[in-house]
Amino acid sequence: MTGLSIDNLSMRFDLPGGGAVQALQNVSVDLKAGELMSVLGPSGCGKTTLLNIVAGFLAPTGGKLVLNGHQVTGPDAERGMVFQQGALFEWMSVRENVGFGPSMKGMPTAEKSQVVDHLLEVVGLQDFKEKAVYELSGGMQQRVALARCLANDPDVILMDEPLGALDALTREKMQSLVLKLWKETGKTIILITHSVEEALLLGERLIVMAPRPGRIHKEYRLPFAEMGVNADLREVKKHPEFAERREEILGMIWDMEEEIMGRTEGAA
Amino acid sequence: MIPFALYVAIFAIAFIVASQIAKRRALQDYTSLKTVTFGDESAVRPNRAAGVVSILTIFLLWGMFTGSALLPGFLHAPGPFEGTARFTYTAQAEDGRRDDAAVTVLVHKREVEVDAPEVTPGDGFAKDDGVKVAQWRNVLIAVDKNDDIRKRDGAQVVAIDGQPISPGASVKVDGGTVSLSDKGTPNFQPANGWQMEPLYLPAPEAVWTRMLKIADEGFRNTSLLGHLGWSLFRVVAGFVCGAIIGIPLGYAMGLSNWFRGWFDPIVEFMRPVPPLALIPLVIIWAGIGEVGKIILLFLAALWIMAIAARSGVSGVKISKVHAAYSLGASKWQIMRYVIIPNSLPEIFTGARVAMGVCWGTVVAAELVAAEKGAGMMIMVASKFQNTDIVIMGIVLIGIIGFGIDMLMRYAERLLVPWKGKG
Ligand SMILES: Nc1ncnc2c1ncn2[C@@H]1O[C@H](COP(=O)(O)OP(=O)(O)OP(=O)(O)O)[C@@H](O)[C@H]1O
Ligand SMILES: [Mg+2]
Numbered sequence: 001m002t003g004l005s006i007d008n009l010s011m012r013f014d015l016p017g018g019g020a021v022q023a024l025q026n027v028s029v030d031l032k033a034g035e036l037m038s039v040l041g042p043s044g045c046g047k048t049t050l051l052n053i054v055a056g057f058l059a060p061t062g063g064k065l066v067l068n069g070h071q072v073t074g075p076d077a078e079r080g081m082v083f084q085q086g087a088l089f090e091w092m093s094v095r096e097n098v099g100f101g102p103s104m105k106g107m108p109t110a111e112k113s114q115v116v117d118h119l120l121e122v123v124g125l126q127d128f129k130e131k132a133v134y135e136l137s138g139g140m141q142q143r144v145a146l147a148r149c150l151a152n153d154p155d156v157i158l159m160d161e162p163l164g165a166l167d168a169l170t171r172e173k174m175q176s177l178v179l180k181l182w183k184e185t186g187k188t189i190i191l192i193t194h195s196v197e198e199a200l201l202l203g204e205r206l207i208v209m210a211p212r213p214g215r216i217h218k219e220y221r222l223p224f225a226e227m228g229v230n231a232d233l234r235e236v237k238k239h240p241e242f243a244e245r246r247e248e249i250l251g252m253i254w255d256m257e258e259e260i261m262g263r264t265e266g267a268a
Numbered sequence: 269m270i271p272f273a274l275y276v277a278i279f280a281i282a283f284i285v286a287s288q289i290a291k292r293r294a295l296q297d298y299t300s301l302k303t304v305t306f307g308d309e310s311a312v313r314p315n316r317a318a319g320v321v322s323i324l325t326i327f328l329l330w331g332m333f334t335g336s337a338l339l340p341g342f343l344h345a346p347g348p349f350e351g352t353a354r355f356t357y358t359a360q361a362e363d364g365r366r367d368d369a370a371v372t373v374l375v376h377k378r379e380v381e382v383d384a385p386e387v388t389p390g391d392g393f394a395k396d397d398g399v400k401v402a403q404w405r406n407v408l409i410a411v412d413k414n415d416d417i418r419k420r421d422g423a424q425v426v427a428i429d430g431q432p433i434s435p436g437a438s439v440k441v442d443g444g445t446v447s448l449s450d451k452g453t454p455n456f457q458p459a460n461g462w463q464m465e466p467l468y469l470p471a472p473e474a475v476w477t478r479m480l481k482i483a484d485e486g487f488r489n490t491s492l493l494g495h496l497g498w499s500l501f502r503v504v505a506g507f508v509c510g511a512i513i514g515i516p517l518g519y520a521m522g523l524s525n526w527f528r529g530w531f532d533p534i535v536e537f538m539r540p541v542p543p544l545a546l547i548p549l550v551i552i553w554a555g556i557g558e559v560g561k562i563i564l565l566f567l568a569a570l571w572i573m574a575i576a577a578r579s580g581v582s583g584v585k586i587s588k589v590h591a592a593y594s595l596g597a598s599k600w601q602i603m604r605y606v607i608i609p610n611s612l613p614e615i616f617t618g619a620r621v622a623m624g625v626c627w628g629t630v631v632a633a634e635l636v637a638a639e640k641g642a643g644m645m646i647m648v649a650s651k652f653q654n655t656d657i658v659i660m661g662i663v664l665i666g667i668i669g670f671g672i673d674m675l676m677r678y679a680e681r682l683l684v685p686w687k688g689k690g
Binding site: 055056057074075076077079080081083086087088089090091092100101104105132134148149152154158 | 585587588590591592593594595596597598601605606609610612684685686689
């Protein structure tokens with residue numbers, strides 16, 4: 001059986017001064033291979049924690065995680081991660097960064113350089129092959145990060161606010177790129193974002209999480225990702241259902257934030 | 269006091285002149301367009317002119333107050349008196365009779381030998397005297413020795429150049445000062461002027477010629493390069509040993525709880541102990557030979573390198589390590605491709621500090637005991653009051669220390685160009 005099954009996942013952080021934070025409680029999602037899911041939620045609702053568990057950096061305190069029939073117990077090349085920023089290796093050139101995964105596997109040089117060249121072309125950085133990564137702009141760096149992840153040919157790609165640090169224009173271009181790569185490669189992708197529009201655009205499926213304890217509040221199946229592939233994203237945003245969903249979800253998150261603020265005010 | 273006042277004056281005048289010139293030229297670069305510069309550290313750049321003037325000023329003052337031949341004479345501070353000084357003294361016999369006699373003092377340079385001036389005794393019971401004295405020195409003049417009525421007969425010196433004087437007091441005369449000792453003997457001190465005595469501060473060119481001479485002849489059976497080379501060799505040997513042990517130790521401390529727990533108390537304890545404080549113990553244990561010195565420098569470098577490597581490891585962004593793991597890297601590959609390159613900038617910074625500390629420590633250790641080395645040269649020279657060698661040694665030590673640091677910086681730029689770009 002293929003796909004990623006997140007089964008009743010819970011995560012409790014015991015705090016050093018006593019007490020505990022229930023970062024996740026009974027989170028269950030089944031993702032078929034090739035599905036694109038975005039995750040939205042107010043700050044501190046456990047999105048990063050969820051992603052870290054799926055990546056294998058954290059072991060959950062309850063529940064389990066099954067990918068393609070085997071249980072996930074640690075980080076592995078089958079699950080690639082794209083971080084918000086600063087996870088590139090600045091001591092390596094763009095080429096070496098993208099070729100990192102293949103190098104670790106011991107891929108022959110000729111084959112590796114073919115993979116790297118191809119991916120750099122896909123993300124439009126073929127002219128920057130020998131540049132140092134710190135000589136690139138933020139958007140270019142994220143494209144390198146994407147290419148680096150893809151070079152390893154993972155089954156699942158995990159992205160934690162990959163476009164969060166970019167300006168609006170670059171961000172829109174990158175959104176198109178993510179959609180294009182998703183369609184072309186058929187990867188399973190989980191993408192965390194703080195932007196409701198981005199979540200709507202980059203999610204066949206969208207889950208909205210609620211905080212304390214972190215849990216799934218609402219799930220959607222959306223047509224916009226399909227529509228957006230190789231199309232103008234601004235046109236997609238004009239779709240009447242898009243605006244409707246956006247208002248609905250914004251209201252939902254707004255209410256959650258209100259509730260959090262109210263609770264902290266009540267405690268103070 | 270005077271040199272300091274001059275220094276401040278040159279500083280102020282150069283500043284005013286340079287800022288006037290800069291205003292005339294009104295440079296139009298980005299920084300000059302900033303309206304807020306006071307408090308904006310990035311707008312503060314070392315002024316090249318100030319740097320040049322600063323160095324020139326030091327040599328100027330050095331030359332002025334040592335009477336350097338490199339400077340035209342009018343720039344010299346007033347020098348010590350040289351030539352013949354004359355004064356008269358008035359002797360008074362017990363019965364109240366008085367008589368004047370002249371004293372001729374020949375003030376000569378210290379390095380030339382002269383004879384005391386010949387004088388005719390003159391008349392009266394007090395006879396004229398002729399004495400010599402070197403610059404910067406003073407001379408007790410037993411003026412009564414050739415007099416008819418001597419001190420033990422009750423004669424006293426009661427005036428110099430007609431001005432009354434008593435034991436302990438002094439009178440200014442042409443070319444110097446005459447004071448009367450407690451026992452009533454005149455003491456002549458030639459005027460020193462404002463210049464420093466070469467014994468305390470030789471002129472720049474004296475230091476230079478001494479350096480050429482030592483470079484040619486060597487010092488204590490070892491050439492100049494030999495002395496400096498030995499010091500450098502000790503530093504490099506000690507540093508390399510310290511780095512070879514310290515860097516892996518630091519990595520282990522950054523990667524393993526057990527190593528961290530085991531070595532943290534030792535490293536944190538040894539870190540504040542200055543290496544100089546270890547010199548006596550190292551000498552007791554290992555003697556004053558090369559082994560002792562290299563052990564000392566090893567200890568000086570060890571903790572610095574261990575701490576640098578440790579903080580290099582803890583400075584690795586966790587997202588980089590995570591990224592590497594999910595790209596399929598093994599622990600060993602994480603070490604090789606992520607942790608080591610990521611910690612190199614810190615290690616280089618540590619290495620620069622360690623080299624600086626080692627260079628200082630080796631000089632200090634050689635001051636204490638050594639047969640060769642820059643510090644030994646200074647120490648021996650100071651025992652023989654060869655101030656020129658001492659100054660030469662200090663300048664060379666400074667230049668080499670600076671050179672080491674420049675070399676390390678250059679290597680850093682070459683080898684870790686990603687420093688600070690993470
Ligand atoms: N290592 C940890 N120790 C203790 N508590 C933690 C730890 N990591 C996360 N938490 C807590 O778990 C909760 C979820 O954190 P998480 O980082 O997953 O939130 P998030 O949804 O990613 O927030 P954001 O949108 O701000 O990134 C928070 O309340 C946080 O304080
Ligand atoms: Mg987060």
